[in-house]
Structures are given as structure tokens and as C-alpha cells.
Amino acid sequence: DVKVTQSSRYLVKRTGEKVFLECVQDMDHENMFWYRQDPGLGLRLIYFSYDVKMKEKGDIPEGYSVSREKKERFSLILESASTNQTSMYLCASSLGPPGREQYFGPGTRLTVT
Amino acid sequence: EDQVTQSPEALRLQEGESSSLNCSYTVSGLRGLFWYRQDPGKGPEFLFTLYSAGEEKEKERLKATLTKKESFLHITAPKPEDSATYLCAVRMNQAGTALIFGKGTTLSVSS
Numbered sequence: 181d182v183k184v185t186q187s188s189r190y191l192v193k194r195t196g197e198k199v200f201l202e203c204v205q206d207m208d209h210e211n212m213f214w215y216r217q218d219p220g221l222g223l224r225l226i227y228f229s230y231d232v233k234m235k236e237k238g239d240i241p242e243g244y245s246v247s248r249e250k251k252e253r254f255s256l257i258l259e260s261a262s263t264n265q266t267s268m269y270l271c272a273s274s275l276g277p278p279g280r281e282q283y284f285g286p287g288t289r290l291t292v293t
Numbered sequence: 294e295d296q297v298t299q300s301p302e303a304l305r306l307q308e309g310e311s312s313s314l315n316c317s318y319t320v321s322g323l324r325g326l327f328w329y330r331q332d333p334g335k336g337p338e339f340l341f342t343l344y345s346a347g348e349e350k351e352k353e354r355l356k357a358t359l360t361k362k363e364s365f366l367h368i369t370a371p372k373p374e375d376s377a378t379y380l381c382a383v384r385m386n387q388a389g390t391a392l393i394f395g396k397g398t399t400l401s402v403s404s
Contacts, residue, residue, distance in 0.1 A: 289334070
């Protein structure tokens with residue numbers, strides 16, 4: 181079974197803090213994704229990566245950056261957390277060929293106060 | 294504008310009362326339509342992938358079908374444990390590996 185794990189289920193941070201969200205997958209998937217999910221807005225893509233050290237902006241990259249130094253690990257960084265970044269953050273991975281299904285982690289509920 | 298629209302937003306069923314959820318898309322060059330189930334506070338769980346009109350996939354009480362402009366998720370004789378939010382996502386020809394998600398249908402099944 182594909183397993184995608186995220187470093188924290190719940191996180192509370194203060195405005196202005198630098199926040200790191202970690203995601204690890206154990207199925208040797210080439211592609212990894214970061215989404216945020218908000219009520220009424222659905223899932224929105226922040227960034228994705230199709231290879232080590234490669235990244236592409238999604239629909240809402242502002243205020244975020246990412247890092248992929250190893251194939252199995254994809255990190256989302258909030259450089260200076262703001263209250264409007266309070267959300268559920270979901271990591272996903274998929275095999276290389278386009279059109280393959282994505283497998284999601286359990287999510288991190290981030291609250292910025 | 295919405296490229297993926299799911300309806301209804303919410304659906305309440307009695308146990309055993311079959312129904313269908315709809316996912317319509319307004320994009321051309323579909324390269325895959327995906328159904329997910331999401332329980333509260335958890336990540337989406339992959340259910341099905343459909344690639345071409347006329348294709349059908351089944352899993353237990355769920356059956357997904359695809360036409361040129363929409364997909365249906367049919368739920369036959371649902372049980373309370375089928376209660377969840379069901380998400381639809383599409384991959385378009387020009388979208389690379391990214392998926393576009395609908396906002397979901399929240400299904401509640403009561404006994």
C-alpha cells in the first residue's frame with residue numbers, strides 16, 4: 181500500500197513565525213504535491229514537484245516555498261506565517277506518468293494566531 | 294469560472310436508499326477523471342480513475358461512470374459507513390500532472 185506521511189497532524193504557530201511542513205512517501209513516486217483545503221474553496225494546489233530539486237507553482241504559491249532534496253521527501257515552508265494561512269494542508273504523491281492517481285497523506289491542521 | 298462542478302453539495306439518504314452523485318466538467322481534452330472519498334479531518338482516499346467515455350468502475354457499493362461531459366458516482370444500498378465527502382478531480386490535456394478538484398458532495402447516510 182502507498183503510504184504518505186506528514187510530520188504533524190495539528191500545529192499552532194504565531195504570526196510571523198517560519199513554519200516547516202514535512203511530507204514523506206514510501207512508494208518511490210516521482211511527483212509530489214502540496215494542497216490547502218478550506219471550507220467552500222475545496223482543494224487548491226500550492227506547489228508540486230516532478231523530480232528531485234524541481235518545483236512548479238500551483239494556483240496559490242504566494243507566501244509559500246518548497247524544497248525537495250530527496251525523492252521521498254517534500255517540504256512546504258511558510259516564510260512568515262499569517263492568519264490567512266490557517267488551513268488544512270494536504271500532501272500527495274503520484275507515479276511519474278501524467279494522469280496517474282494521487283495518494284494523499286492524513287493532513288496537517290495549521291492554526292496561525 | 295468553475296471547471297469542475299459537483300452536485301448536490303450535500304445529500305442525506307436513508308440506509309438502503311440508492312442515489313447518484315454528479316461531477317460535471319467544462320474542459321476539453323480530458324486526460325483522466327478521479328473519484329476520492331474524504332472522511333472528516335483526514336486526507337482524501339483514492340477510489341477510481343476513469344479515462345474514456347463509457348468506462349465504468351466498481352468497488353463494493355460504489356460504481357463510477359463517465360460520459361463526455363460528466364461522471365456519476367452511483368451508491369447502491371448505502372450504509373452509514375458510506376457517509377463521507379466525495380471529491381471529483383480531472384486532469385486536462387494541458388495541465389501536466391496537476392489535478393483540478395471539485396468542491397465535493399457531502400453524503401450522510403442514516404440508519
